Amino acid sequence: MLFTIICALLTQPPTTQQPAEKPKTLTVTIEGDVDAELAPVAGNLTTLYYQCYPKLLARFENPNKSAPRHIRIIFDSKLNIPAHCSDNRVTVGVQWLKKHPEDFALLTHELTHAVQMYPRGEPGWITEGIADYARHLYGPKEQKGWALPSRLSERQKYTDSYRTTGRFFLWMDQKYPGSVDKIHRAMQERNYEKSIFKTATGKDVDELWKECVTELKQKK
C-alpha cells in the first residue's frame, strides 16, 4: 500500500549566515511498503525530519554545495539492514522498524549522510562516526535502546566506526571545541589526511584516543 505524506516547512532564518541561494523550504515524502502498523513510525520519522534536518544543514552543509532540500523516505520490505542513504533517498527496513519501532532516530544518522556529501574514498569510519555523533546530538534526546557508550576501552579502536567513533568524536569536540567540524570540512573538501587531527587539536589521533579512553574511565 502506498502511503504518501507531503509536508512543507518554511524554516526559521539560520543563526549563522548562509549563502542566499540555498532554498529554505524543506519537504519530505514517505513512500514504499507502508501499512497501518507502520503509520505511527512514518509519523515519527516525518516529525523528526523537520526537527533535526534544519540543525544538520546549519552545522554540516558544505558552504559551496547545497545538500538536498527534499528527502524521500522509502520503506523497503526486502531490506535486511535497518537503513541506508543515497543522495536524497533514505531507505528504511520494514522488517527492522516493525521489530524496533522505537528506533526511528536512525533517520538522524541517515540524514547526516545526506548532508555530509563526502567524495568517494574518504575513510568510512569517520563518515559513520560523525553520523552517530550527530544522532546523539540532534536527537531526539531520549532514544530507547540506543546511546553512545559512556566509556571506551583499550581493546577498542577509534577506527571501530559507528558508536565507538561517535563517542570518541563527542569527547574530542568537548575537549577541543571545533575539532569535529574541522575534520568534517576537510572530508567534504577532499583534504582529509590523518594529520588533520593534529591541526585541529595539537595532538595526533593515537594520542587523542589514549587520552579519551583514560579520561572516560576516570569519569564517574
Ligand SMILES: [Zn+2]
Ligand atoms: Zn551510516
